[in-house]
Amino acid sequence: MDKVGVWLIGARGSVATAATAGAAAIKAGVASSQGCVTESPGFPGQLVPFAGLISGGHDISEISLRKRAEQLSRAGVIPPDLPGLIASELDAADAEIRPGHVPGHGGQDTAAARLIADITGFRARHRLDRVVVVNVSSTEQPAAPRPEFDRLADLEERLATGDDVLPPSSLYAYAAFQAGCGYVEFTPSTGPILPALAELAALREVPYAGRDGKTGETLIKSALAPMFADRALRVRSWSGLNLLGGGDGATLADPAARSSKELSKDQVVAGVLGEPVEGQTHIDYVQDLGEWKTAWDHVTFEGFLGVPMTLQFTWQGCDSALAAPLVLDLARLVARAHEKGRHGVLPELGYFFKNPLGTHEHALAAQYARLRAFAEELS
DSSP states (O other), rough: OEEEEEEEEETTTTHHHHHHHHHHHHHHSSSSSOOOOGGGGTTTOOOOOOGGGGEEEESOOSSSSHHHHHHHHHHTSSSSHHHHTTTHHHHHHTTTTTEOOOOOOSSSHHHHHHHHHHHHHHHHHHOOEEEEEESSSSSOOOOOOOOOSSSSHHHHHHHTTTTOOOHHHHHHHHHHHHHEEEEEESSSSOOHHHHHHHHHHHHTOOOOSSSOOOSSHHHHHHHHHHHHTTTTTTEEEEEEEEEEHHHHHHHHSSHHHHHHHHHHHHHHHHHHHHHHBBBEEEEEEEEGGGTTTEEEEEEEOOGGOOEEEEEEEEEEEEEHHHHHHHHHHHHHHHHHHHHHHEEEGGGGGGGBBBOOOTTTOOOOOHHHHHHHHHHHHHH
């Protein structure tokens, strides 16, 4: 592959802007690929070079990508001089951003046709070998089950009525699959998990992966929880508090949207330890934190003869800067998997997600071993 399109849902958001700016900076030779797993020394695989990544996407925001990058530079997310150094690349990507779908503004049948045309037009204009659609938009509330979600024929019959049937993330996944593109659900939203969409992915022979990018507190959980299990230390409770600002924090201030995120974050410990553990993860919006977040976790556990002990850790980081390189990793891996004829869910990419599709493995080391084996297979 020489050229791969990275079509970002939420293309002017913090994560997408950081990913687009980062890829442009690497291409221009003004930044390293630090943070990209696929660029780690000795990582296997023959993936599209960063010079071959072309960005576009959908968004309902009208702020220019260059202005958004300047905002991120003032917030300390990207270097202060970077927007000026890659201004032409940002403007080129901005020219490929199309209006996203606003629920309630026109039927989903018409919206899907437009979204598909936007993606296929992008692929044709740039003569791209593959396009991977990556959802990095705001988190949605969980979707209620509906009969038409189970079979593709029933879903398309309902879409033809013009009703709003699908959650927005699932509408974008539907459009991606119909356009013959791989898809990554980087949020905890419903996205591609509906049986009807799995049927469509199989029909169109396209791969997909997700859900909910693992960038901070849950990353640490997936590394630490196996330690307790391997050392035969019984975890009694694991509670966490997340404080975050920015657009993601504002979205998660809504209890309905927050519930899907908290559920995703709470699966790891029980998944690794094989039993429920007392405690929950709580998320609070603190506007003053801006693009930064703090996570504090408190763990109680027992050692030999039942001696009680505790572990506490604090994680402070910039979520967009942690997520952006993973978006680039995933786009390159999914494009390569598509080229090699893989279709359907890609459980081998579970390393990148809190709630990985197609697998119940949550231990980080095991996930990484499977990822490397997958990359070897793709090469």
